[in-house]
Amino acid sequence: MSDLLERLRGRGWRMTAQRRVVAEVLDGDGAAHVHLTADEVHARAAGRLPEISRATVYNTLGELVSLGEVIEVATDGRAKRYDPNAHQPHQHLVCSRCGVIRDVHPAGDPLAALPATERFGFTVSDVEVTYRGLCPDCATAA
Amino acid sequence: MSDLLERLRGRGWRMTAQRRVVAEVLDGDGAAHVHLTADEVHARAAGRLPEISRATVYNTLGELVSLGEVIEVATDGRAKRYDPNAHQPHQHLVCSRCGVIRDVHPAGDPLAALPATERFGFTVSDVEVTYRGLCPDCATAA
DNA sequence: TCCTACAATAGACATTGTCTAAGTCAAGAA
DNA sequence: TTCTTGACTTAGACAATGTCTATTGTAGGA
Ligand SMILES: [Mn+2]
Ligand SMILES: [Mn+2]
Ligand SMILES: [Zn+2]
Ligand SMILES: [Zn+2]
Numbered sequence: 001m002s003d004l005l006e007r008l009r010g011r012g013w014r015m016t017a018q019r020r021v022v023a024e025v026l027d028g029d030g031a032a033h034v035h036l037t038a039d040e041v042h043a044r045a046a047g048r049l050p051e052i053s054r055a056t057v058y059n060t061l062g063e064l065v066s067l068g069e070v071i072e073v074a075t076d077g078r079a080k081r082y083d084p085n086a087h088q089p090h091q092h093l094v095c096s097r098c099g100v101i102r103d104v105h106p107a108g109d110p111l112a113a114l115p116a117t118e119r120f121g122f123t124v125s126d127v128e129v130t131y132r133g134l135c136p137d138c139a140t141a142a
Numbered sequence: 143m144s145d146l147l148e149r150l151r152g153r154g155w156r157m158t159a160q161r162r163v164v165a166e167v168l169d170g171d172g173a174a175h176v177h178l179t180a181d182e183v184h185a186r187a188a189g190r191l192p193e194i195s196r197a198t199v200y201n202t203l204g205e206l207v208s209l210g211e212v213i214e215v216a217t218d219g220r221a222k223r224y225d226p227n228a229h230q231p232h233q234h235l236v237c238s239r240c241g242v243i244r245d246v247h248p249a250g251d252p253l254a255a256l257p258a259t260e261r262f263g264f265t266v267s268d269v270e271v272t273y274r275g276l277c278p279d280c281a282t283a284a
Numbered sequence: 285t286c287c288t289a290c291a292a293t294a295g296a297c298a299t300t301g302t303c304t305a306a307g308t309c310a311a312g313a314a
Numbered sequence: 315t316t317c318t319t320g321a322c323t324t325a326g327a328c329a330a331t332g333t334c335t336a337t338t339g340t341a342g343g344a
Contacts, residue, residue, distance in 0.1 A: 014290060014341055038331080053293050058332070074219040078301095079331060093256075093264055102262055106255040113248040113255075114235075114273055120244055122235055124275035131256055133266035156310055156321060180300080195324050200301070220332095221300060 004069060011067060018052050021045045022060040026070060026084040035092075035101045037079035075101060075130055091128070095135035104131065146211060153209060160194050163187045164202040168212060168226045177234075177243045179221040217243060217272055233270070237277035246273065 004027050009015060025044045026036070036044070042057040061082050064070035071083040075094045085103060091110070093102040110127045146169050151157060167186045168178070178186070184199040203224050206212040213225040217236045227245060233252070235244045252269045 016291065016341070018292065051293080053295095055294080055333085056292055059291085072219065074216050077214070077216040077222050080219050093260075093262065093266065095264065096267075102264075104256060104260045104262075106260065107257055108255055110252070110255065110271065111273070113250055113252065113271075114246060115249055118235075118246045118248070119275075120235065120246075121278035121281075122237065122244075122273075122275045123281050124235065124273050125238075126274040128272045128274065129252065129255075130270045131253070131264075131266050132268040132270065133261075133264045136263035139263075139265050158310075158322065160323070193324080195326095197302085197325080198323055201322085 007069065008067070013063075017049055018045075018056045019060050021049045021052065022057060023064070024048075026064070026082060033085070033103055035073060035075075035081040035083050037081055039079065041082060073128075075099075091131065093131040093133070095138055096132050097134055097138040100135050149211070150209070155205075159191055160187070160198045161202050163191045163194065164199060165206070166190075168206070168224060175227070175245055177215060177217075177223040177225050179223055181221065183224060215270075217241075233273065235273040235275070237280055238274050239276055239280040242277050 004023055005015070005020065008019070008023065013019065022041060022045055025041050025048075026034070038054075038058055038061055041061065042052070042054055045052050045057060061070065061072075064082075065072050069084070069086055071086045073081045073083050073092060075081065075092060076099060081101070090103045090105050093104045094100070106129060110129050111124065114124065114127075146165050147157070147162065150161070150165070155161065164183060164187050167183050167190075168176070180196075180200055180203055183203065184194070184196055187194050187199060203212065203214075206224075207214050211226070211228055213228045215223050215225050215234060217223065217234060218241060223243070232245045232247055235246045236242070248271060252271050253266065256266065256269075
């Protein structure tokens, strides 16, 4: 966590109470597996700093994404989710019914599955894989 | 195309001018590679049937998705896109700059890359892969 | 301590999608 | 063919998510 704040300071960030709280909400206490929406980040941040605005949360999240400290994931076509686990490549497993998200680590490099003949001249730099199914709770409740 | 209309009739669809136009916009003349947003579908449908409403376009698209005739894809966290190429499994290659989308066919079954130990009791039934990079035009313009 | 460029705020605005109440009509029945 | 009826369509309100601007505040260096 303080690692993150150190990196941000090193990148010239002006350290404000708002930015500190957003970073703490995202990256605090063993939160490597959370995937919060912007509104959820705002709600938790407002718990510590009641006057923080939505615009600041959106701005800060956008900056963290630009800096590569947080990854934006869109698993449901609704609100984007913000993933602080940006330094460990991983993919996501999503329950189609309740929406719960798990980090998963597929075997091999997913990029390698796309042959050159299927790249159409693109410079392919990234791949995002979303596995979908039913979580154990939803499967038994079905 | 008439294939699609036949299947819909067989499923008990009441055939209205609005539904016919939406199906034609999505699945008409060699459109296997289009990925339109709901608003784009509405605009094209309104070209043929000016009084068609947004609600009807959203309703019809939702029905086509439920019936498995069209696939909903969210490549940019903004508007969902509707893909009539639902009967041929494929994935998408997206330009990070201009947003252009290509259908691609990775080697092997992407589901096979997720080991049982990484499934956490989920019943995994589907996988969606989005490759990202720069298209040839955007790469040279960079 | 003071300055100032950068950051935060409130709230308007934009985009995308959902819902409801009222009117319309496709398709089967008579 | 005409009638009937429940499915369908419509306009527009509403909701959720995200963006932008004008104003005010402040972190950090001089
Ligand atoms: Mn994650
Ligand atoms: Mn496609
Ligand atoms: Zn579930
Ligand atoms: Zn491009």
